[in-house]
Amino acid sequence: MTKVKVCGIQDLEAARWAVDAGADAVGFIFADSRRRISVEKAAAISDSIPEGILKIGVFVNASKEEMESIVQKVNLDYVQLHGDESPAFCSNLEVPYIKAVAVTKESDLNILPDYSGEFVLVDSGKGPYRGGNGISFDWEYLRDYQSSNHKLILAGGLKKDNVREAISIVRPYMVDVSSGVESGGVKDKEKILEFINEVKAIKTDSESGE
Template sequence: MTKVKVCGIQHLEAAQWAVDAGADAVGFIFADSRRRITLEKAAAISDSLPESILRIGVFVNASKKELQSAVKMANLDYVQLHGDESPAFCRGLNIPYIKAVSIKEKNDLDKLPEFGEEMILVDSGKGPYRGGNGTSFDWDYLRDYHSNNRRLILAGGLKKENIREAIKKVRPYMVDVSSGVESGGIKDKEKIVEFIKEVREINSDSESGELQ
C-alpha cells in the first residue's frame, strides 16, 4: 500500500484538504524555496492536524541544533535532509530523519545503503533547488532495485497523469507530491483530491493483482 505525502504546505486550508483527501503525511519546507514557510506558521498548522498525520520538515544543511529546535517547535515527526549531510551526521541527530538523494544516473543509487535502513527519499537532480523542482528521473533505474526493507519515498515531477507508471515501476513505500497538485504555484484542492484518489485506486489494483 503506497502512502502519500503532500509537500510544500504553506496554509492550513491546504493541509486540511490533504488530510480530508486521505494523505498520510504533509511536508513543510524550511529551506530556500518558493514554498518556504516559517517555523511559527508551520507550528500553528501542525497543531491543527490530527495526530495520525506525519509531519515532515524539509531542510538543507541545517545544524543539529536547528533541526532539534524545529522538531520541538513544529511537532515534526521527521526531518527530511536535502543537503550535504553525511551518514555520520544523520546518525548523530538522535531524531528520526529521511535522507534525500538526487538521482541523475543509475549509479547514484549506490549512495542509498550509506544511510541505513530507515526511510530514504529519491528525487530528480534536475533544477535550481535541492528538491521540489517538479522534474522526474528515469524510474526504470529502480525497477530492479532491492531496498533491503528500506522504506523508499519517490519524489520528483509526480502528478495524477504519471503516478500509475511511477508506482508500477518503483513500488515505493510513499510518494511525495508538490507541484503536481498545484495550479499557478498554489495548492489546488481538486488536484490534491484527484491525485490521492488515483493512488488509492492503484493500491486497490495492486492488492487484487491487476497492477502488473
C-alpha cells in the first residue's frame, strides 16, 4: 500500500488531523515558504506525534550544522533537501536524508542514482519555491523508472482527484501532499481525510495479485 506524507504542517491541529487520518509521515518546512514553521513550534508539535510516524524537516541549502541542530531539537527522522546539495554533502551528513529533485524534463531524473539515501523525492521544477508549489509534472517520465537502492516519493500538485492516476503510472513508495489538502492556504481536515482514504484504497499490482 502506498504511504502518505502530509507536508507543510504548521499547527498541532493539522498534525492531529494527519495522524488520525492515517498519515505515515508529516513534514515541517524550515526553508523559505508560506508554510515555514519555527523550530520551537515544530518541536512542540513533534512531541505529540506518535511513534512510527516519520517526522521530516524540509531544508534548502542549509548548513550541515543548522540541520543537525534542528534535527535534535525537533526529533526529526529525516531531512529533506530541496536545494543544490551535492551527493558528497549529503553523504557527509550525520542524519538520514531525502534528496529532492526538481523535474521539468525527463533528463532531470539522471541525477537520482548519484545520491545514496534510502529515499529520493521527485517534485515539479516549476513555481516560485523549491517545492511546495502545488504544480505537477509529467508522470510519464517515471512510468518505467526503476531503482534498486531508492524508495521513490512523489510530490507536486497531488490531490484527491489525481492521486490515483499518479500512483498507477509512477508506483511510488510514498506520495507527498501539501497544497492538495488545503483550503485558502490552510490545512483542511476533510481534504486530508479524503486524500489519505483515496490513497489507501488503491491496490498496487503486487497487492491485487497481478
